[in-house]
Amino acid sequence: MAVLIDNTDDEEVRRICAAHGDRPDALLEILHELQAARGWLTDDALRAVAHILNISRAEIHGVVSFYHDYRRAPPPRFVVKICRAEACQAVGSEELAKHAEATLEQGDDAAVEAVYCLGNCALGPAVMIDDTLYGRVDRVKFDALCKKYASGKEHAS
Ligand code: FES
Numbered sequence: 539m540a541v542l543i544d545n546t547d548d549e550e551v552r553r554i555c556a557a558h559g560d561r562p563d564a565l566l567e568i569l570h571e572l573q574a575a576r577g578w579l580t581d582d583a584l585r586a587v588a589h590i591l592n593i594s595r596a597e598i599h600g601v602v603s604f605y606h607d608y609r610r611a612p613p614p615r616f617v618v619k620i621c622r623a624e625a626c627q628a629v630g631s632e633e634l635a636k637h638a639e640a641t642l643e644q645g646d647d648a649a650v651e652a653v654y655c656l657g658n659c660a661l662g663p664a665v666m667i668d669d670t671l672y673g674r675v676d677r678v679k680f681d682a683l684c685k686k687y688a689s690g691k692e693h694a695s
Pocket residue numbers: 621622623624625626627654655656657658659660662664
């Protein structure tokens with residue numbers, strides 16, 4: 539008896555693809571929904587999508603690697619955006635960014651990104667952690683905020 543091997547035993551992938559009629563031209567939407575559901579795109583999930591949509595894995599990998607919004611690894615626990623624009627630079631954002639890169643690489647599972655104006659120029663250095671904006675962030679405040687986010691007590695004031 540032949541055994542049919544397929545990668546479509548992932549119920550969630552099948553449901554998301556079916557919601558788009560299993561159409562290859564809906565690949566971007568399917569990948570976005572899959573990532574929203576799981577946080578990132580695994581090899582197994584991409585194989586399943588390729589099988590269901592009847593497209594090559596190379597085609598999917600081309601799409602995923604072209605668009606930087608798709609994550610191929612688990613997302614960081616929190617994302618820190620430090621404003622590097624002029625008003626914040628004048629009050630110490632460069633030093634704060636160096637401090638962040640030196641301290642957060644020690645395993646807080648955080649990503650540090652540079653941004654250029656968070657619309658909080660009068661209260662620099664401005665920092666956004668996930669979706670929350672903070673002003674006048676010095677090293678002490680930064681460390682305290684990151685400690686709370688790393689511990690899961692998000693959106694601390
Ligand atoms: S320059 Fe930093 S918030 Fe505008």
